[in-house]
Amino acid sequence: xxxxxxxxxxxxxxxxxxxxxxxxxxxxxxxxxxxxxxxxxxxxxxxxxxxxxxxxxxxxxxxxxxxxxxxxxxxxxxxxxxxxxxxxxxxxxxxxxxxxxxxxxxxxxxxxxxxxxxxxxxxxxxxxxxxxxxxxxxxxxxxxxxxxxxxxxxxxxxxxxxxxxxxxxxxxxxxxxxxxxxxxxxxxxxxxxxxxxxxxxxxxxxxxxxxxxxxxxxxxxxxxxxxxxxxxxxxxxxxxxxxxxxxxxxxxxxxxxxxxxxxxxxxxxxxxxxxxxxxxxxxxxxxxxxxxxxxxxxxxxxxxxxxxxxxxxxxxxxxxxxxxxxxxxxxxxxxxxxxxxxxxxxxxxxxxxxxxxxxxxxxxxxxxxxxxxxxxxxxxxxxxxxxxxxxxxxxxxxxxxxxxxxxxxxxxxxxxxxxxxxxxxxxxxxxxxxxxxxxxxxxxxxxxxxxxxxxxxxxxxxxxxxxxxxxxxxxxxxxxxxxxxxxxxxxxxxxxxxx
Amino acid sequence: xxxxxxxxxxxxxxxxxxxxxxxxxxxxxxxxxxxxxxxxxxxxxxxxxxxxxxxxxxxxxxxxxxxxxxxxxxxxxxxxxxxxxxxxxxxxxxxxxxxxxxxxxxxxxxxxxxxxxxxxxxxxxxxxxxxxxxxxxxxxxxxxxxxxxxxxxxxxxxxxxxxxxxxxxxxxxxxxxxxxxxxxxxxxxxxxxxxxxxxxxxxxxxxxxxxxxxxxxxxxxxxxxxxxxxxxxxxxxxxxxxxxxxxxxxxxxxxxxxxxxxxxxxxxxxxxxxxxxxxxxxxxxxxxxxxxxxxxxxxxxxxxxxxxxxxxxxxxxxxxxxxxxxxxxxxxxxxxxxxxxxxxxxxxxxxxx
Numbered sequence: 001x002x003x004x005x006x007x008x009x010x011x012x013x014x015x016x017x018x019x020x021x022x023x024x025x026x027x028x029x030x031x032x033x034x035x036x037x038x039x040x041x042x043x044x045x046x047x048x049x050x051x052x053x054x055x056x057x058x059x060x061x062x063x064x065x066x067x068x069x070x071x072x073x074x075x076x077x078x079x080x081x082x083x084x085x086x087x088x089x090x091x092x093x094x095x096x097x098x099x100x101x102x103x104x105x106x107x108x109x110x111x112x113x114x115x116x117x118x119x120x121x122x123x124x125x126x127x128x129x130x131x132x133x134x135x136x137x138x139x140x141x142x143x144x145x146x147x148x149x150x151x152x153x154x155x156x157x158x159x160x161x162x163x164x165x166x167x168x169x170x171x172x173x174x175x176x177x178x179x180x181x182x183x184x185x186x187x188x189x190x191x192x193x194x195x196x197x198x199x200x201x202x203x204x205x206x207x208x209x210x211x212x213x214x215x216x217x218x219x220x221x222x223x224x225x226x227x228x229x230x231x232x233x234x235x236x237x238x239x240x241x242x243x244x245x246x247x248x249x250x251x252x253x254x255x256x257x258x259x260x261x262x263x264x265x266x267x268x269x270x271x272x273x274x275x276x277x278x279x280x281x282x283x284x285x286x287x288x289x290x291x292x293x294x295x296x297x298x299x300x301x302x303x304x305x306x307x308x309x310x311x312x313x314x315x316x317x318x319x320x321x322x323x324x325x326x327x328x329x330x331x332x333x334x335x336x337x338x339x340x341x342x343x344x345x346x347x348x349x350x351x352x353x354x355x356x357x358x359x360x361x362x363x364x365x366x367x368x369x370x371x372x373x374x375x376x377x378x379x380x381x382x383x384x385x386x387x388x389x390x391x392x393x394x395x396x397x398x399x400x401x402x403x404x405x406x407x408x409x410x411x412x413x414x415x416x417x418x419x420x421x422x423x424x425x426x427x428x429x430x431x432x433x434x435x436x437x438x439x440x441x442x443x444x445x446x447x448x449x450x451x452x453x454x455x456x457x458x459x460x461x462x463x464x465x466x467x468x469x470x471x472x473x474x475x476x477x478x479x480x481x482x483x484x485x486x487x488x489x490x491x492x493x494x495x496x497x498x499x
Numbered sequence: 500x501x502x503x504x505x506x507x508x509x510x511x512x513x514x515x516x517x518x519x520x521x522x523x524x525x526x527x528x529x530x531x532x533x534x535x536x537x538x539x540x541x542x543x544x545x546x547x548x549x550x551x552x553x554x555x556x557x558x559x560x561x562x563x564x565x566x567x568x569x570x571x572x573x574x575x576x577x578x579x580x581x582x583x584x585x586x587x588x589x590x591x592x593x594x595x596x597x598x599x600x601x602x603x604x605x606x607x608x609x610x611x612x613x614x615x616x617x618x619x620x621x622x623x624x625x626x627x628x629x630x631x632x633x634x635x636x637x638x639x640x641x642x643x644x645x646x647x648x649x650x651x652x653x654x655x656x657x658x659x660x661x662x663x664x665x666x667x668x669x670x671x672x673x674x675x676x677x678x679x680x681x682x683x684x685x686x687x688x689x690x691x692x693x694x695x696x697x698x699x700x701x702x703x704x705x706x707x708x709x710x711x712x713x714x715x716x717x718x719x720x721x722x723x724x725x726x727x728x729x730x731x732x733x734x735x736x737x738x739x740x741x742x743x744x745x746x747x748x749x750x751x752x753x754x755x756x757x758x759x760x761x762x763x764x765x766x767x768x769x770x771x772x773x774x775x776x777x778x779x780x781x782x783x784x785x786x787x788x789x790x791x792x793x794x795x796x797x798x799x800x801x802x803x804x805x806x807x808x809x810x811x812x813x814x815x816x817x818x819x820x821x822x823x824x825x826x827x828x829x830x831x832x833x834x835x836x837x838x839x840x841x842x843x844x845x846x847x848x849x850x851x852x
Contacts, residue, residue, distance in 0.1 A: 069643060073639055073640070073643065074639070077637040077638060077639055078637055079636060079637065089645070090645075094645065248706070256700075256703070262700075264643065265641070265642075265700065265701075266700040266701065266702065268639070268641050268642070268643060269641060269692070269697055269698060269699070269700045270700060272639060272641065272692070272697040273697040275639075276695060276696075276697050278696075278697055483685055483688070483689065485677070485684045485685040485687075485688040485689075486674050488685070488688045488689070488691075489670055489673055489674060489688055489691075490670060491693070491696075492625060492629045492691055492693030492694070492696065493625065493628060493629055493632070493666045493667070493669055493670040493673075493693070494632075494666065494667065494670055495632050495633075495663060495666075
């Protein structure tokens with residue numbers, strides 16, 4: 001009862017969402033907690049609420065800069081001023097100022113790199129962190145679908161901070177991954193709050209298209225047919241962009257593309273237009289959706305097959321946050337998996353690049369700890385992408401000994417293992433696409449769960465009545481034609497009664 | 500023959516340069532490279548309005564475009580990476596210019612350092628004001644640069660005014676400052692975000708108005724620059740907007756290195772001394788002086804070029820419409836290249852108009 005009062009006071013909500021209360025209770029009892037809650041259930045509340053009830057700041061480690069920025073902005077938008085993000089967006093002056101006034105903040109978001117800086121870590125130690133939160137905690141596990149080497153050091157940092165009370169949050173982590181998380185964070189003893197990955201409100205559909213053109217046509221058809229708003233996910237920026245243009249040409253006016261290649265103004269505007277209901281559909285890459293709180297997304301279409309079931313779940317999870325029936329449709333064409341394999345390989349450095357790197361390291365007698373300073377030079381010489389470089393640098397800079405030959409072999413081995421993990425994930429995803437069994441049941445089994453109850457319109461194998469997801473209301477034609485600019489300005493800046 | 504708006508812009512600049520500079524000078528101009536050479540050329544060929552007006556241009560993009568123009572017989576290569584307009588090119592350009600005007604108010608050189616920050620501040624200020632008058636405290640700002648956020652917050656505090664009054668004043672100033680028959684203020688207004696109304700992106704705005712993106716971009720800048728002209732001419736009538744235009748430390752900014760040279764010059768050091776102190780070549784310091792002459796109106800060059808020599812240079816320059824330093828040098832044998840460049844930099848715009 002008590003907790004609900006605080007929920008109302010600080011967040012104006014009447015009820016907790018599944019798993020939130022259990023997680024918060026566990027944390028407040030002083031137990032290290034690993035909490036697995038499905039996307040869209042408000043994981044961030046699990047550390048925000050305790051933030052108001054404990055002494056000392058909450059430190060939140062977050063893997064993605066954009067995600068961190070989104071969360072900070074949302075908290076500020078809710079009126080929480082004592083929040084800061086310590087990351088590479090800050091100028092040296094801003095960083096210095098933020099560190100100096102660190103006591104001022106109740107919520108401190110930080111990137112793993114920043115936490116790795118000794119002076120920063122020492123400063124944080126002085127404010128005695130009350131709760132150490134690891135967001136997207138599956139990133140710490142090699143078996144997790146989005147392994148990030150820089151997360152591996154979190155256990156060590158946690159020790160240095162005096163082993164503060166820890167909350168690890170994730171949306172998708174198998175039993176194996178959860179155990180790995182606890183080990184890597186040196187938790188010793190911990191509580192688990194695990195909620196089903198199942199989202200019964202989302203119907204799981206799958207369609208086959210024999211050619212790219214068929215797929216494109218079908219996508220347009222679906223967008224016109226289905227009740228929106230919706231998101232279409234692509235693995236390629238270019239195809240996302242082209243499809244959005246194509247849809248506008250086909251009369252779907254409020255369709256836009258969103259991907260990392262856009263300038264920051266456009267990204268913010270498109271995201272906000274979507275949330276504000278000005279767009280019916282967004283053609284997006286996986287960059288879209290993290291940190292977006294939109295309740296009424298009615299469908300998610302996958303134009304390309306995701307690289308693992310975990311990202312599929314994460315992405316379809318953007319639908320039905322209001323709990324109302326929604327549909328996820330993956331459109332598969334034979335050979336789609338090839339793109340996934342290519343992408344997986346492209347994220348990792350290849351043997352040739354590693355050979356080249358070591359030839360250069362040996363020629364110039366470079367010690368590993370100096371690698372970071374030569375990032376640009378080495379990336380050009382070996383042709384590393386940013387992700388590739390990060391993998392190489394993270395691995396080598398953590399090595400103590402310096403035996404080039406052995407180190408090269410072990411790095412190559414690591415890369416091979418990682419590729420193996422990725423390829424296995426793709427095969428699993430592909431297996432799910434082809435299975436004739438209940439799609440929902442198969443997903444749950446992958447996470448060690450059992451399907452308790454089959455919802456109506458469960459999945460393509462159990463049968464879906466697609467009419468249920470049809471747009472029934474006539475589309476409200478928001479004609480933008482011929483605005484009078486002065487009137488437009490007045491509607492923005494003058495109060496209603498004065499226009 | 501149909502050419503795009505961007506190609507029209509490129510052709511009109513190429514016409515000015517007239518094969519005396521490589522096509523890459525155009526790349527540096529549009530990108531706004533702050534090098535002495537680019538800045539001098541911009542003044543010499545009177546193409547300063549385009550300085551830093553299309554920073555997204557790439558080398559490859561420009562090369563491809565020039566290749567296309569060449570294939571269609573609109574320009575011809577007269578030397579390696581130097582092109583001039585053909586007769587057909589001149590005719591096409593003229594025809595296009597009768598269809599639409601190039602932006603009248605565009606002034607990249609004057610405004611390149613304030614345009615972006617003004618736009619960031621304005622859009623945020625409008626969004627905040629609009630939400631405030633509608634009593635909405637929680638919204639996601641359309642700007643995420645901390646610098647802009649703090650600036651606008653501070654600015655609103657400074658005004659020390661009732662939120663409704665502030666929004667009303669902003670409305671009043673904007674309607675007046677944007678009003679201009681020769682521009683299209685709606686191009687700016689559709690991009691604005693207010694309470695529960697998110698503005699359009701550049702792409703959407705261009706599509707909505709039915710212009711190719713580059714055309715929209717230049718018209719948009721034209722609108723802003725026309726507004727800047729108005730606001731700066733009559734700043735007391737537009738206190739709010741005037742305050743949004745970033746006050747640079749100096750009216751026309753210098754490149755960092757040139758600024759150092761300028762400070763030493765003001766302390767009375769000779770150019771030789773400065774070169775020695777800064778461990779730079781004499782010619783580099785001379786480049787700096789030329790840039791200073793271009794950027795700072797009140798800079799006096801008498802000290803560097805005697806009056807009579809200045810006259811001879813100017814006269815020679817007038818006889819040679821092609822502003823080739825070499826030709827001038829042939830006619831004023833006792834002048835150095837530095838002196839010629841300096842005189843052209845100082846008087847170029849006036850004497851050749």
